[in-house]
Amino acid sequence: MLLGYNVGTEYYKGYKPSFYRLQDKGESGKLKELLSQTPAIQIYDTIESQLSELAKINNPQKQLTSNEVTDFINEYRNGAPLDECGVWVYYPWSQKLVHLLDEEDFIQVRTSRNNYKIKPEELQILRKKKIGIIGLSVGQSIALTIATERVCNELHLADFDTVELANMNRLSNCNVYNLGASKAIITAQKIAELDPYLIVTCFSEGITESNIDAFLGEGSTQLDILVEECDSIDVKILSRIKAREKKIPVVMDTNDRGMLDVERFDLEPERPIFHGNLKEDIDLTRLKDLTNKEKLPMLDAMVNLSALSERMKYSLSEMGKSINTWPQLASSVMLGGAMVTDTCRRILLSETTSSGRYYIDFSELIK
Structure with a gap:
């Protein structure tokens, strides 16, 4: 050394x-x-x-x-x-x-150059809002875009992982001296350097059954939106079940073909998670022991594997052979930051009320 x-x-x-x-x-x-x-x-x-x-x-x-x-x-x-x-x-x-x-x-x-794309009275509404983000690889771009646009006044950030060199193909706001640091802490530092008045709380141990309620909050501390961007299937399921109990809408970007998922549990408290594609009688403790092959049917229910891009499908077939995890591109991650931020703002301002799955697929839009 x-x-x-x-x-x-x-x-x-x-x-x-x-x-x-x-x-x-x-x-x-x-x-x-x-x-x-x-x-x-x-x-x-x-x-x-x-x-x-x-x-x-x-x-x-x-x-x-x-x-x-x-x-x-x-x-x-x-x-x-x-x-x-x-x-x-x-x-x-x-x-x-x-x-x-x-x-x-x-x-x-x-925020002066947001006017009147965001009206002054709307900014005052947004200053009372709280957003939580689980998963800060894809989620880092979302967190920083939300903070830059000042779509809320308070952010909860959760990720147990640290920055690795291989993450830096898509973490544009990390530097080589951030290697080994908590993704949640690094993201919070970047937000503080952008706007020190934004209130940020880090859950650098990640999300577990013991802290999910604290992350989502209760009463006046409760989140207004949950953005879920983690890799753990058990946390994906647990966070939605808990968000539904608390009537918190969930937004997710998958960074493939610009797929955006919206589940309005605030308006539809009986709505099945993942649009009803996944059975909910699942033993969450068993999920951690599943192999990637055993997880595929659940992933299919969550993201519809048949609708993935051809390159992503091929990548999944190579997992455990020539690659050890699925790829994510910086351009797709940045697009996700924009899509999720725009969607969260419109949800918070009651400009949109719909649940659903949406695509902004550049390969289709730009031939």
Whole structure:
């Protein structure tokens, strides 16, 4: 090991940034202490540029002069130094300290170019919503697209797995120094670096019978949508049964032929899972011991193997021979991120009420 030192996974356990508002003397003192104890800290301060953006967004009907922007910033400061405007956000995993607008102004500026594709009143509805994502290989693209578009205010992320080199054919937001790190933690860190005000909770042990209720939540903490993207058949079944009990809709992307599955258990609480294609009297404890060949009939019920692309069918025939798992392409995963995000937004805004299975197959659409 180079220099006998290995950062390892300890470096990646944290995913929540720290906030320091310098107008509070206690927090100001804590930040000074952090700076004195962290000589390698990197500081990024573009608060004046962010305030300039805020000024222009709040005055869309006129082209502000530089003097008018300065007047806006001075009025915003109200006599306080620029250092005390907004909030300083510290990311301990990268030792970066960033000066940002505080929450309301930050969200206004960051989402300003969503208007009116997402109306201001719709943004306020979405700010009360919670989405859970199980499986963060395919799910990472979905989580980051949801966060970027700010389709919700809170995310639950679940995956027991760590980043491997072979995963990086489709994890576009992972770097080689993320190898060995929790997929859930890495995804949460990326979201915090995009928008530190989004509330993220990680279940880095994955989903089990003992924590599924905590993941889905109860009452005011309950998820509004479950996005299921895991490989484990037992978790696929368990999560749907539990989501149906709690009347939570389930959305799934299979990243082959652009297949998207929607199960509106919120509107149809008696709806059979997987559209009735799978028998529900299954011993979940036995599923973990099944071979890939024994799992195929269940996979057929879940995704309709006959409707898979020819290349995916061939890939399945090669599992255990020339490959050890099914392939996934980055382009398909990115498409899934877009499809699931758009569908979740429309479900949350009551723009769509249907259950079903849908395809956006590029090979059919673009001959």
